[in-house]
Amino acid sequence: VNRGPDGNPKTVGLYVGTGRGQNIVCVRTDHLKNIPLKHKQVAQCYEQFIRRSLLGSCVLFHEGGHWRELVVRTSQHGHTMAIVTFHPQQLGQEALAAQKALLREFFTCGPGAACALTSLYFQESTMTRCSHERSPFQLLHGEPHIFEDVLGLKFRISPDAFFQVNTSGAEVLYQAVRELSQAAGDTVLLDVCCGTGTIGLSLARHVSKVIGVEIVQKAIEDARWNAAFNGISNCEFHSGKAEAVLPELLSSWEDARPLVAVVNPSRAGIHHRVVKAIRSCRAIRRLLYISCKPEGEAMRNFLDCSVAQGLPCLLQQALPQLCGGG
Known part of the structure; x- marks a missing residue:
């Protein structure tokens, strides 16, 4: 949510321009072929809702306003999850409850009902990004999760859990990880930043054990549910920051089985x-690093792997982007 080309601060879409250039505008996504129709529909309805609202949009926190970004997640099952982020500013609980009721009514009984949302979430946040633990995602309507199929497995997805936006592309990516890992039946797979467990669970039948590490608690809950639902028993998932969990885990590692590490962090x-x-x-015999922005902080990680203290890491292969988006 930001100012559109016409200056309207209640425009919902994608950003064009840069903060450094001070020329950011928000443009609608109607003309973009790589945006699903359902996403466009929900965005249009949300824009209609906030333009009707007596409350302003929140473009810059210090300038006030309330209505912030919209996240839309869809699956091949036809599920649609919408997550609205709202800055409470100085509103009391009664006023907040009234706004949540209006939003729920719009998407269940009003024009937004055409979106047929599976889940409608609301998060009160005073930060750009906020975890469920800091500010809970509040379910206003529908089911708490949506579901997706990847490589024959079913995955449960919570509102703050990472999941690749391009499922078909993700399947190509995970198959490439399988081939590049050269994992055999005695291999232990270390899945760093594992999200809902997609990589580890998709490779579980090819290795002896999977160990996943993820900072988002809800994603870990999803990963454990996904493992149980799909009947996969050779996986364990640890919740916490990788920099806190891994040093302790690996410093005491005494398992004789070969270990392959897959790292799939954020930007x-x-x-x-x-x-x-x-x-x-x-x-660790092999390290696979997956990045959606290799020219950013990932490059620093590559350099650290080459020059930091410890065992030498030799870059063997670099592949172009296999999965659209992250």
Whole structure:
């Protein structure tokens, strides 16, 4: 949500321009072929709702306003999850409840009902990004999760859990990970930043054990549910920051089985303590790093792997982007 080309601050779409250039505008996505029709429909309805609202949009926190970004998630099952982020400013609980009721009514009984949402979530947040633990995602309507199928497995997805937006592309990516890992039946797979467990669970039948690490607690709950639902028993998932979990886990590693590490972090990359822990573990035979923005912080991680203290890491292969978006 930001100012559109016509200056309307209640425009819902995607950003064009840069903050440095001070020329950011928000443009609608109607003309974009790589945006699903359902996403466009929900965005149009949300724009209609906030333009009717007596409350303003929140473009810059210090300037006030309330209505912020919209996240839309869809699956091949036909499920649609919409997540509205709202800055409470100085509103009391009674006023907040009234706004949530209006939003729910719009998407269940009003014009937004045409979207047929599976889940409608609302999050009160005073930060750009906020976890469920800091500010809970409140379910206003529908089911708490949506579901997606990947490589014959069914995955449950919570509102704040990472999941690749291009499912078909993700399947190509995970198959490439399987081939590049060269994992055999005695291999232990270490899945760093595992999200809902998609990579580890998709490779579980090819390895002896999967260990997943993820900072988002709800994603870990999803991963454990996904493993149980799909009848996969050789997986364990640890909740916490990778830089806190991995050094302790790997420093005491005594398993004789070969270990393959797969790292799939956000654009922020991985902490230097994670790099050090991986380089210090002699059991790790192969490291796969997946990045949606290799020219950013990932490049710093690549350099750290080459020059930091510990065992040497030799780059063997670099592949172009296999999965559209992250």
